[in-house]
Amino acid sequence: MNAEQKYLDEIALRLGAESEGLFLTWKGRVALYAILEAMEIGEGDEVILPAFTCVVVPNAILYRGAIPIYVDIEKETLNASYESIVASVSENTKAIICQNTFGLSSDLDRIADFARKKGIYTIEDCTHGFGGTFHGEPNGSFCDAAFYSTQWNKPFSTGIGGIGWVRNDDVQKRLNVSSYADPSWKSRTSLSLLLFVRKNMLRGWNYWPAVKLYRWLSKNNLVLGSSSGSEISDVQKPNGYELRSSQVQYKAGVKALEGLEAVLKRRKQNAMLLTRALADLGKYHVSEELHADHAFLKYPILVKDKSKIESLAVQNRLELGDWFNSQLHPVQSDLIRWGLNVEMYPISKHIATHILNIPCDTVNVDRYVRFLEQFNEELI
């Protein structure tokens, strides 16, 4: 069996999917683009998405000539609420993107049911959610299509990488990924090198300096990055965007999936310990009711002053994440270029200003709990 089929079979097994509906891409955003393309979404069509996401999501919509329609999120799930989605539907709405923020699901039953009745497609953004479930079913099972990311820091990682899962037969027939190009030799070699560095050289204490250096290098196109410079400064589709996956990713993916179950278990246990600690402190936390289904990738905390807590974490040699450091992570200003007026989405704005996250796969959850207790006054 070839490496690609082996990887697809391993994914299918975990999603309870038929491997026919699955496809692989160079990045998760490319899988979203391919899904929008197969849904024939184009000029003037509207796509609903949360006003708290990664910029590459509206990019994929804009690259199709379509219009992103943002909706505010709810504090409890960090996802767009059913009510705000319904209120944003117009006769031009063609699709609704239901995000899996940090592993937490949208109100999928109601949204998918409503969309079906209206003849609107649904797409689950499972980039944070591979391995988690909603009402006992794997994330990605509830919509016409879903996409996943295997970028750094995702539920399992191939450095960069994307997976698409199309469940709607008509959309599946129109998928065009086989015509996408292969990534260049240079990109594949860079990816292998970065995977080597990550495996052998990245440690807890040098995490933040290394991430900052990597972000700077990739922003300036000096190293293969999650996003090229133009994706965070412009809304034009960069050259060489529609790319398939590669051997490097198939092999890294199969290896990474081997350890996934154990990591998911640890994520769930850690998330519960963090919830209980934050609840005891009377601070923002994810309600216990939401724990049964979800495999938390990151545990959200809200803090008064992000840079203060970030430097305290560095001093304490603890890794903290900064997703989403803006409503269109990682773009810091001029979000109106992507059609997003930050003032119109007060909850998303508040959360983006105050959120940091704890990686849920940590083996040091007790140290995080002590850190939260020690700096309790800094938490919201």
Ligand SMILES: Cc1ncc(COP(=O)(O)O)c(C=O)c1O
């Ligand atoms: C919510 C969300 N959607 C989509 C993506 C895109 O995934 P990728 O980087 O694999 O293109 C990301 C990336 O982190 C994300 O956070």
